[in-house]
Amino acid sequence: xxxxxxxxxxxxxxxxxxxxxxxxxxxxxxxxxxxxxxxxxxxxxxxxxxxxxxxxxxxxxxxxxxxxxxxxxxxxxxxxxxxxxxxxxxxxxxxxxxxxxxxxxxxxxxxxxxxxxxxxxxxxxxxxxxxxxxxxxxxxxxxxxxxxxxxxxxxxxxxxxxxxxxxxxxxxxxxxxxxxxxxxxxxxxxxxxxxxxxxxxxxxxxxxxxxxxxxxxxxxxxxxxxxxxxxxxxxxxxxxxxxxxxxxxxxxxxxxxxxxxxxxxxxxxxxxxxxxxxxxxxxxxxxxxxxxxxxxxxxxxxxxxxxxxxxxxxxxxxxxxxxxxxxxxxxxxxxxxxxxxxxxxxxxxxxxxxxxxxxxxxxxxxxxxxxxx
Amino acid sequence: xxxxxxxxxxxxxxxxxxxxxxxxxxxxxxxxxxxxxxxxxxxxxxxxxxxxxxxxxxxxxxxxxxxxxxxxxxxxxxxxxxxxxxxxxxxxxxxxxxxxxxxxxxxxxxxxxxxxxxxxxxxxxxxxxxxxxxxxxxxxxxxxxxxxxxxxxxxxxxxxxxxxxxxxxxxxxxxxxxxxxxxxxxxxxxxxxxxxxxxxxxxxxxxxxxxxxxxxxxxxxxxxxxxxxxxxx
Ligand SMILES: Nc1ncnc2c1ncn2[C@@H]1O[C@H](COP(=O)(O)OP(=O)(O)OP(=O)(O)O)[C@@H](O)[C@H]1O
Ligand SMILES: [Mg+2]
Numbered sequence: 001x002x003x004x005x006x007x008x009x010x011x012x013x014x015x016x017x018x019x020x021x022x023x024x025x026x027x028x029x030x031x032x033x034x035x036x037x038x039x040x041x042x043x044x045x046x047x048x049x050x051x052x053x054x055x056x057x058x059x060x061x062x063x064x065x066x067x068x069x070x071x072x073x074x075x076x077x078x079x080x081x082x083x084x085x086x087x088x089x090x091x092x093x094x095x096x097x098x099x100x101x102x103x104x105x106x107x108x109x110x111x112x113x114x115x116x117x118x119x120x121x122x123x124x125x126x127x128x129x130x131x132x133x134x135x136x137x138x139x140x141x142x143x144x145x146x147x148x149x150x151x152x153x154x155x156x157x158x159x160x161x162x163x164x165x166x167x168x169x170x171x172x173x174x175x176x177x178x179x180x181x182x183x184x185x186x187x188x189x190x191x192x193x194x195x196x197x198x199x200x201x202x203x204x205x206x207x208x209x210x211x212x213x214x215x216x217x218x219x220x221x222x223x224x225x226x227x228x229x230x231x232x233x234x235x236x237x238x239x240x241x242x243x244x245x246x247x248x249x250x251x252x253x254x255x256x257x258x259x260x261x262x263x264x265x266x267x268x269x270x271x272x273x274x275x276x277x278x279x280x281x282x283x284x285x286x287x288x289x290x291x292x293x294x295x296x297x298x299x300x301x302x303x304x305x306x307x308x309x310x311x312x313x314x315x316x317x318x319x320x321x322x323x324x325x326x327x328x329x330x331x332x333x334x335x336x337x338x339x340x341x342x343x344x345x346x347x348x349x350x351x352x353x354x355x356x357x358x359x360x361x362x363x364x365x366x367x368x369x370x371x372x373x
Numbered sequence: 374x375x376x377x378x379x380x381x382x383x384x385x386x387x388x389x390x391x392x393x394x395x396x397x398x399x400x401x402x403x404x405x406x407x408x409x410x411x412x413x414x415x416x417x418x419x420x421x422x423x424x425x426x427x428x429x430x431x432x433x434x435x436x437x438x439x440x441x442x443x444x445x446x447x448x449x450x451x452x453x454x455x456x457x458x459x460x461x462x463x464x465x466x467x468x469x470x471x472x473x474x475x476x477x478x479x480x481x482x483x484x485x486x487x488x489x490x491x492x493x494x495x496x497x498x499x500x501x502x503x504x505x506x507x508x509x510x511x512x513x514x515x516x517x518x519x520x521x522x523x524x525x526x527x528x529x530x531x532x533x534x535x536x537x538x539x540x541x542x543x544x545x546x547x548x549x550x551x552x553x554x555x556x557x558x559x560x561x562x563x564x565x566x567x568x569x570x571x572x573x574x575x576x577x578x579x580x581x582x583x584x585x586x587x588x589x590x591x592x593x594x595x596x597x598x599x600x601x602x603x604x605x606x
Pocket of ligand 1: 386387388393413414416417418419420421422520596
């Protein structure tokens with residue numbers, strides 16, 4: 001019966017093409033929308049994802065990597081004594097302002113890394129090396145933020161919070177969820193740039209010895225320093241992402257737009273499958289008259305739907321891959337995971353099958369005696 | 374045992390409050406291997422009777438046995454099984470599947486029976502050969518003449534070697550010549566296979582292919598005397 005379904009479907013190229021357009025549209029829409037969404041939301045946890053720390057320790061109520069609350073730096077000693085901890089270093093993330101040569105200014109996120117380990121430093125450098133941040137007044141900025149920072153070249157000077165800063169290296173694509181550029185520097189300078197007391201920091205970044213259980217160390221940290229919270233990299237990444245997801249309604253708006261598009265695509269598919277069946281009602285009546293069983297009819301209708309879903313998914317994912325190559329940029333990354341791609345295909349297949357039920361209900365009602373009229 | 378034994382069949386159609394009695398006590402028997410033609414004015418209930426004989430429609434009352442099987446006792450599923458395995462249908466408008474080639478159309482009942490594609494194809498090719506369309510195996514109904522289409526439909530109706538063929542005006546959509554041709558072919562095939570046939574027709578020129586002609590009038594079936602021009606061609 002599947003073979004029968006394939007042959008009858010292919011015979012009606014016009015309708016098959018229309019339904020395919022619907023499926024392809026849905027697949028492309030879900031993946032591009034979803035990819036843009038995940039690309040955007042993943043920026044919220046970039047520091048954590050690329051920070052090379054196994055555990056992030058911060059104030060008891062931390063909920064977003066960009067908005068920490070100061071904790072006394074001296075607690076780091078207590079954490080260093082916990083078994084399994086290879087090293088733990090203070091880390092600063094704070095807001096400040098950069099004064100620009102044009103006389104303008106730009107709010108920036110200052111990130112201060114431990115001078116010896118450079119844990120949590122900028123990555124993907126296009127000019128300079130990560131260790132250049134140790135140079136006098138050294139800061140690393142992102143080349144995609146050039147417009148906001150008056151096109152700083154390596155070696156150029158800026159001022160942050162009234163303190164000298166010299167661009168020593170530049171990265172590409174190190175951008176947060178917010179519009180404020182990141183400025184990477186050493187811990188001691190970051191304290192000066194943000195006007196904090198050197199007795200405080202934002203986080204302790206912890207590296208573990210190989211094979212140590214992360215959760216066990218997190219628990220040990222919490223009990224040794226009850227005033228802090230400790231999360232694994234994955235946990236804190238998720239928490240930072242959830243912050244924007246839940247507080248902005250971003251998920252809802254992206255989701256609603258996607259669902260709407262999905263609905264449009266699927267209406268096209270349902271309508272085409274229905275038209276396909278309506279045209280062929282007489283043929284289904286003939287099949288019933290010559291003795292087709294109900295399950296055989298169902299198989300044909302389902303096969304039509306699943307074939308459409310399959311063919312549409314393959315074509316759709318091809319287009320998505322192409323679009324991703326062409327249009328994904330660090331500013332608007334299109335991040336399509338295997339789960340998203342695979343999930344969208346399953347979703348579309350399920351909707352195709354559901355929309356095939358409408359024409360099927362029509363076929364069910366067909367009385368085979370109509371072949372005699 | 375009769376091939377068909379229909380006793381006192383009643384059938385009326387209801388549309389709202391109006392009831393149209395169509396069959397009012399039909400008695401109709403067909404011997405195995407016999408070809409019976411059913412004639413009668415338009416609206417006399419020929420198609421209705423044929424639908425009942427083909428288990429597509431249930432009578433309001435009366436008894437119907439097809440090869441000794443009491444049809445009224447069958448479930449819907451066994452009726453469709455009976456249609457598939459024991460009854461072949463030929464329709465006025467051929468009722469081929471437009472998207473399928475001639476050979477695929479002939480193979481449809483085999484596939485419905487669960488035959489493998491290869492086996493079904495070989496059997497369908499035999500039948501196409503028998504109706505003289507071996508060279509049209511890959512043609513779709515849209516590219517074939519009416520006569521060719523009806524020959525494909527005849528091949529389809531015979532492919533599972535049914536015991537009974539029901540044909541509703543098989544020549545009505547054909548011109549006179551191809552009508553004669555198709556009936557001659559039909560007749561020789563059912564003779565060969567010893568199939569029982571009931572053929573509804575308006576066309577007196579094909580009466581020569583009948584063993585017996587029955588007339589429908591006033592909701593009943595009456596036998597007519599043997600056709601005057603004797604025997605097939
Ligand atoms: N589904 C139906 N509902 C109501 N009346 C019907 C229905 N089907 C048939 N009839 C009526 O029953 C009568 C017999 O119809 P039937 O089709 O059996 O006649 P027929 O002898 O085959 O006619 P024709 O030679 O024109 O094909 C007609 O008067 C027709 O209008
Ligand atoms: Mg009729």
